[in-house]
Amino acid sequence: MSIASAAARTPRAPQVPLVSLDYLWFQVAGTVCNLRCTHCFISCAPDNHSFWFLDLPTVLDYLERSRAWGVKEYYFTGGEPFMNKELLPMLEATLAVGPASVLTNATLLPERTVRRLAEIEAGSRYSLELRVSLDGPSPETNDPIRGEGTFERAMEGVGRLVEHGFLPIITAAQVWCPHEDEAVLDRFYASCRKVRYERPRIKILPSIHLGREVLRSRGYDDSEIVTAEMMEGHDLTTLLCSSGRVVTNRGVYVCPILIDDEGANLGDSLEAADRPFEIDRSACYTCWLHGAICTNTGHLGGEA
Template identity: 30%
Template sequence: MANKEKSKPGFVDFKIRSNKAKLDDLWFFTGSKCNLSCTHCYIASSPTNDTIEQIMFDEIKPFVEEAKLFDVKNIYFTGGEPFINRDIMLMIRYCLKYANVTLLTNTTEPIVRFINELRELSAQNKHKLRFRVSLDHYDKDKHDIIRGKGNFDITEKNSIALIKAGFKPIITATAVVYEDNNLSEEEVEKRFKDLFRGYDISVKILPYNLEMGTNLKRIKEPTKKISISESCMKLPGVKQDNFQCYNGRTVEKINGKMVVYSCPIIYNNKAFELAGNLKDSFNKVYLTHKACFDFCYKNGGKCTN
């Protein structure tokens, strides 16, 4: 079981099929800069936070080319806000040639000028272009407490614009939506769908608020770190393929260097850097970060769509 005693840490092997590594999901941090400064952001993104530096088109190309060798299926762009990155459309256009592309976006002003171009790109490619829209609450006031006054209306309006452009946005909320109520996941999902009645959307609710970034200021008291041992990973119902690091990798730019991490939850921590390329990162990932237990093991959190 999970414990604080000294024992061998649990780990996840990388996905292998027919003696070949299989990379299903490749993530890129476009940078930690964002047009918003949300009170729950585990990256602490803001207009001035450049801890995770803005990536450029030429910097992602080698990783995409390498990912093709391992049959990449899905490429994700997260931030920060991807649509403030100056090369974002170049990167989307390029990646759509080889895989499905998803952007995690707050769908506020930065995306507006790109919607027509995004519609055209989607029509021109066989791979799917998707959007994970951050909408933290079905209640306007509660959403705006987190993201700033007026942002609920902007996100709702631009999400509908995406729908009218032919997309089916994935409305994504954090576990903030469960605070101060006793609603079930199904009830919360219904309330989001009621917001978009008459439109086709999906809903994704993240099961846990990461105790990182600006969210540390929101929560009353962080929980203690619980380690995952080898024996934890052998318990009934625990499967390696339930973890993002089983078949995914994340690339981010830190101090001018593109580095590979196991997943998009972990960032800017040299102890968790895996490699400078994908192939060399396909080793065991030891589950020693606090979020490995909090988000993945205990709550079954999924980073993917």
């Protein structure tokens, strides 16, 4: 790996085409979040307004246009999606055309919201997945990263979702040592059972060394880059940029990880964003290593 940085700077980094637009993401809350997690790779916070909320007409317009592309799954992220007051009608419209997933911190899920989510889900043939971010199986492990009291509040949200028939996917960044995975998973299962979540679904993700995570742990080093040699024989459909795009209030970006990188802004429409992307960013190395981790089926160590 010592020669990787030199190799990366020779001719050009690999180009990845949009093979099929399977995953359409909506940055519905921009970079606005009620929390300020210490590992957030796009540094979301209440006062980070670099990306703003998407409005309902914009989402409806993209949904309509997405049909011609044969999109397979829709994802809603932020920031905290439930800060967008139009999220529920957005989900209802989405579930008329395909499955939807919401990436949430579950701290803004009062009874009336969850009840309405359950009604929307029941009215569709498609799945509505709630992915709840937690970064440890206890307040002691989670709260130093996500904020004081967030573990209890998120688990209340999980309990409420379970009560209304959802099976939320607990999504945790691997902020512990990999050899502790099994023990951490066991503790997650135990915590879930305390809120009567008897068959929890848990997804572990790698850290993305961008944004605030650079301060919490580290940034990428020069060797962490994808070279042309590394793409030889590599299935490029495991990279999210070959199968997804993310709609933001500032245009369509290549993936949800890279929205702080203006070079990843591919234009103002899905048509404009249908072009190859040069995967010369360090975060592309994480995607290369672990596959399209952002989708529901991608996990740490998994094949997407």
